[in-house]
Amino acid sequence: MSLASLRLAPGEEDPEHRPPLISLVLAFLPMLPLLAGAALAWVDDRDSALGIRLCAVWAGALICFLAGVRRGLRFRQDGGPTLAQLATTLWLFVLGVASLLSPSVTPALLLQLLAFLSLAVLDPIAAKRGEAPRYFARLRPAQTLLPVGSLLLLLLKVVA
Secondary structure: OOHHHHOOOOOOOOHHHOOOHHHHHHHHHHHHHHHHHHHHHHHOOOOHHHHHHHHHHHHHHHHHHHHHHHHHHHHHOOOOOOHHHHHHHHHHHHHHHHHHHOOOHHHHHHHHHHHHHHHHHHHHHHHHOOOOOOOHHHHHHHHHHHHHHHHHHHHHHHHO
């Protein structure tokens, strides 16, 4: 608990639990192409296969990037990374690369769903253990709603 949190009035939020504005922008802005791509795939059938594949490539790249973010968080931690942190980074990276290398879009989308759902679960745990910024506890679940919803819509379009 920080000194700032001891001086909070009832109902005020600890600043350590609030993400900086730039973090919010960088968390949600890259998710918008997935949302737009999923909506477009349902609205316009002309090139939906190409659009779905481009969304899958974008999602795979995001997952690889987020694996790097997880790895980068360890550089600010005393004592270096834990085995769980390295395993999470490797898990996300493998899912991201496997989805990018998938010859079919359906397995790619399933791997990406698994990766984003993993982030929604694992990052809040890491935040509570002090292995990630405290605001990740609320940011990641909210952030992953967009790609999970978008990927589900894309998957439904593919199997429909």
